[in-house]
Amino acid sequence: MSFNLEQDLEAWRVAGLYRRRQTLDSPQGPEIMINGQHGLAFCSNDYLGLANHPDVIASFRQATDHYGLGGGASPLVVGHSRVHHRLEDELAEFTSRERALLFANGYMANLGVITALLGKQDGVFHDRLNHASLLDAGRLSGARFQRYLHNDVDNLDHRLQKTPARRKLIVTDGVFSMDGDVAPVKALSALAGQHRAWLMVDDAHGFGFLGATGGGVAEACGLDQQQLPVLVGTLGKAFGTYGAFVAGSDALIETLIQFARTYIYTTSLPPAVASATLTSLRLLREQHWRREHL
Structure with a gap:
């Protein structure tokens, strides 16, 4: 062979x-x-220049002196440190959600969320230009997989009207990385409400610069937790560090802790990365505060 x-x-x-x-x-x-x-460099994801910011680097060094380098274990064993917990709390506050949960990276966050929420009786509806991690997660979930035309709410509505699925999850990028256009999240949220579906937005490229405080498309469009139940963001772009998070209700986060295999069966982020990200978040907030008040 x-x-x-x-x-x-x-x-x-x-x-x-x-x-x-x-x-x-x-x-x-x-x-x-x-x-x-x-x-x-016109191709970097380091949108705000924080990857090489001296304060971010200093936070990483100080946390390494205290915690060491590696996370050491899965978050459900002994890999969830105080600094991880603090970052989750601050990301929840930043996104105006009840809770947030850290993942090793954006790919694992998207795989973990979709496969934890959906099964064979369910339906997942993807924008045709979604990131590969979202598409892969939809296929691996076992749910009936459909792709609607790019940013075409009418085409999605037509598909939702026909589905017999138990649970229905609409999935889209917030800002599409290749084209740079923004998803019509307000219209998608309204449509999800009509069809008793959930909306999931991967806003990897929106956090940091969209919205009054850099909160991404959810903030820019005024969508609260009920209107946008599953919000995903990455830390390796505007935040300049590494990793990802999911923000939403307490029930959503507890469901992911119990059933998201990409969270359960992997080592946590290095604590120093979480500490550096807290500094990135502080710098981001200060930047937007100065913009509003100076």
């Missing part, structure tokens, strides 16, 4: 789809050193 890996790779090259990693030799910033050459 042969797997023909070389043949498949060559076909991938011929199709122009072969990916190559670039090697970075400098900190994140507007100017970087990559593959031995100086260049301007």
Whole structure:
């Protein structure tokens, strides 16, 4: 039996789809050193320049002195530190939700949420341009998987009218990373209410700059916890660190703690990353406060 890996790779090259990693030799910033050459970076997710902020770095160093480096265990064993807990509390406050839950990264957050909430009797409705992690989670959940036309509320409405699903989950990016357009979350929320569905928004690219305090599309559009029950954000973009979180009701967060396999069966974020993120959050709030008052 042969797997023909070389043949498949060559076909991938011929199709122009072969990916190559670039090697970075400098900190994140507007100017970087990559593959031995100086260049301007227009592709980084470090939207606010916090990945190399001295206060964020100092917080990481201080927390490492206290906690060490690794998380040490799953959050349900001995991997949930005081600084993790504090960050979850502050993210819940920041998003105006009852609770928040940290995940190792955005991919694992999306996989954990959708597979924990849905099963074979349920339906998941994806924007056609959703991130790969959302699409993969929908397929892995076992729920009936449907993709509606990009930002097309009428097309989604048509699909929701036909579904026999027990639970219905509408899933969308907040800001679409490739096109830069924003999902019509107000209309999606209203439609979810009409069909007794839940709305889930992955706002990885919206946090930090949309909304009066950087709270993303939920804040910009005035959607509370009832109107947008499942809110996902990442920490490796505007926050400049690493990881992800889910914010929502107490019942949602408890459900994820009990049933989200990507939360239960993995080591927690390094505590120093949580500490650095708390500093990023403080800097973000200060920046928006100055903008409003100066």
